[in-house]
Structures are given as structure tokens and as C-alpha cells.
Amino acid sequence: MPKQVDREARRREVVDALFRVAVRDGLQRASLRAVADEAQLNIGSVRHYFAGQEELIRFAMRSMVDRVGDRLQRRIDEIGELDGLSGPRVRRFAVELLSELLPLDDRRRAEVTVLVDFSTAARTDPALDGLAHETAVATRALVRRILTRLDSAGGLRPGLHIETETERLTSLLDGLAFTAVLRPEVLDDRTCATVLRAHLDDLGPAAD
């Protein structure tokens, strides 16, 4: 076998460069040349690892979605079974888990920033549409699951419509992420976390 280069590692390097460009200058400025420069690679090299612009951008979005998804799954595994846990404990777990979707540190800020860019780009880019759809559905599935668990643990006020609450909490998360990323001077990290906690507390039984 000729030349030894870890192909997958190279692809990851390129995608990471794309993320940096997207965070700094916006996704629409993440051209092949700009990404190649950022990765300190020749554009020819980039094109050797990716068939074209579409494959690169698709792979990048899939990478980011997987990265966040995997981290969420790892958090879930860490906690393990939470049957029998008290309402407040499940609620704290819920806050911690859903905080992964908020830009509360540099890593998450970068991730959410590019995800917002990808999501908006997907509206007019058929290449990203399917992935954006799956992401939206998966987020709702996760939130629904969390609310169901919370309900089982008695951490949910009676009389709440689970589907409505799923959409309410998901939209709240989306909106917090949206503003925290786009207008950090209007919505800072602390307030962001406070609002999420307040919402989940508010879903709990009256006298806690």
C-alpha cells in the first residue's frame, strides 16, 4: 500500500477548519479555498478528500450533529437508569442534559453557532434538508423522553399535555440558543441557564 495518511483524520481536520471559518465568518463564507487556507492545506488536497463542496458541507453538518448527539448519549449512559429517583433529582439531571444544547461555554457556543447556521441554510439548501429535519425530530424525541421520565418520577405538575410541553420546552431551548449565540450581549450564559432551570422548576408540582 502506498502513502500512509489517515484519511478519516484528514477529513476531520478539514471539517474542523470549516467549523472555525463558519464560526468566525459565517457558513456562507466557508468556501473550499477559505477552508483549505484555514486548514493550512492546498485546495487540491481538500478536493482529494471531498468530492466537492456539497459533500464537504453535508459531511460537516452530519459530523456536528453526530458530535452533539453522541455527547448527549454519553451523558445519558453516565446517569444510567433513573427509575426510582426523586423528582428534584430527575429534574437536575434534565437541566444538565438539556444544557448541552445551550452555548454555556466556548465549545458549546461554537457547536450551537454552526448548528444555527446549518439549520437556516437548510431552508434553501436541499442537500441539508433531510439532516436538518432529522435533527429537529430527534431533539423533540429527546425532550419528550425527558419529560416522560420526569412525569414518572412525579416531577411534573398533573394536567400537563405532554406533546404541548415537549414543543414548548424544545422551542424554549431553540430560542435561548438562538439569541445566546446571535446576541450574547442581550442574553448572557447565566440568564440562559437560569431560564431553563426556571422553566423546569415551573413544570414541577406547585409546592416543591
Next chain:
Amino acid sequence: MPKQVDREARRREVVDALFRVAVRDGLQRASLRAVADEAQLNIGSVRHYFAGQEELIRFAMRSMVDRVGDRLQRRIDEIGELDGLSGPRVRRFAVELLSELLPLDDRRRAEVTVLVDFSTAARTDPALDGLAHETAVATRALVRRILTRLDSAGGLRPGLHIETETERLTSLLDGLAFTAVLRPEVLDDRTCATVLRAHLDDLGPAAD
């Protein structure tokens, strides 16, 4: 006086064309040429009314923000003084007013679509930054005002932190608008309105 052309009307026509392009193809594809074509004008004409791309895009965003802001103000004027109104009535007023910020019909859908595009573009476009900031602040001021009025009318559960609730409701609205515009197959108009109503109901006193 030479040639009679309503200058402001022409500028509005161009901006409307830009909105159509932005809704259909995304803001980044709203080039001078594309907008001129959409307006059935020569690019030279467009450049006669706007100094350049930056002025056009700035004016367009300002126009859209003003348009929505004016409509909100008109709604407020229509209602007039609501001192002495009952909690449920004020709440219904609040839902109606805030619904202006959700894409519940074609007009609002178009408006919110371009506003989302403008907001995300503003992150990396200094020309739009100030306006995007003012918009975010103004939205929060409106929501805060509504919550305060609701509180005065006894339509708010006691013990709620008004600032937190302002950010919670605003983020909820942003998130609903975001998903309803980008992923209409995931969040339809009815659910969108339902969630807003559910949230405001939820803020009311326990037994209504």
C-alpha cells in the same frame, strides 16, 4: 422639475423584490442582479436608488423591522387602555399581540422568514449588527410590558420573577418562530399558536 418618479415608492418596490428573493432563495442569494431581475428593473436603476449593496440590505432590514413594529404599535393603539380589564381578557390580548411575531399566515411567514435570515446574517455582518441588537432589545421591552400589564390585571401567578419570565417568553417566541419558519413540517401553525396560548395560560393563577 425633471422626470417624475416617486423615489420612495421605487425604493419600496426594490425592497419588496429583495424580500421575495430572500424568502425564496435565502438572503445570501439576494444579489443586486437577482433583486433587479425580481423587480423587473435594470441593475442600473437599482443602483440609481441605492448607493450600493450595503445600503440596500440595511434599508431592507430597517424596512422590515419598522413594518412589524408599526403593525404591533397599531394593534396596541386599537386596544387602547386596558386598565381595569380582567386577567383573561388581558391574556387574550397578549396572545393576539404576540401572535404577530409568529408565522401564522403567509404574510407573517414571509416577514419572520426574512427576519430570521437578517438576524443570523447580522452575526457576521457589522452593517446589520446595530439594527439586530435594537430589535432584540425592543422585543424584550414589548414582552416585559405585556407581562407587567398582565400582572397588574391579576393575570399572573404570584412569585414569578418578571425579568426571567420576560426572557422565557421571548425565547419561547423566538424558538417557535425559528422552527415554524425553518421546519414547518415539524411545527405547524396550529401547534405554534397552541403552545403560545398554553404558556400564557400557564403563567396565570392556578385555578382559573
Next chain:
DNA sequence: AACAATTTATCACAGCCGTGATAGAAAGGG
């Protein structure tokens, strides 16, 4: 009719973009 200002229409230029084609360089197996 002549003039002047506005409006419309073109051309040209430099700068990006994605991509096809192609040539060298590098590296490991025979």
C-alpha cells in the same frame, strides 16, 4: 425647440467561486 435633471441601460474590471484536468512529489511494496 432647447435645455437640464432624472432615470434607464451597458460595458468593463477585478475579485471571488466551484470544478475539470493534469502534472509532480511522496511513499511503500515488489
Next chain:
DNA sequence: CCCTTTCTATCACGGCTGTGATAAATTGTT
């Protein structure tokens, strides 16, 4: 050493972008 495959690097092309410059048409006034 040679050969094959992988990888890197460059060139060129057509297409799009905003913009400066300039010409031509239009229109109302004098």
C-alpha cells in the same frame, strides 16, 4: 530500483459578485 497508488499542487475555464464609468433615453421646465 521500479512501479503503483496516494497525495499535493497548479492551471484554466465559465460563472457569479459588487462597482466605477459612461452613454442613452425620458421627462418636465423654460
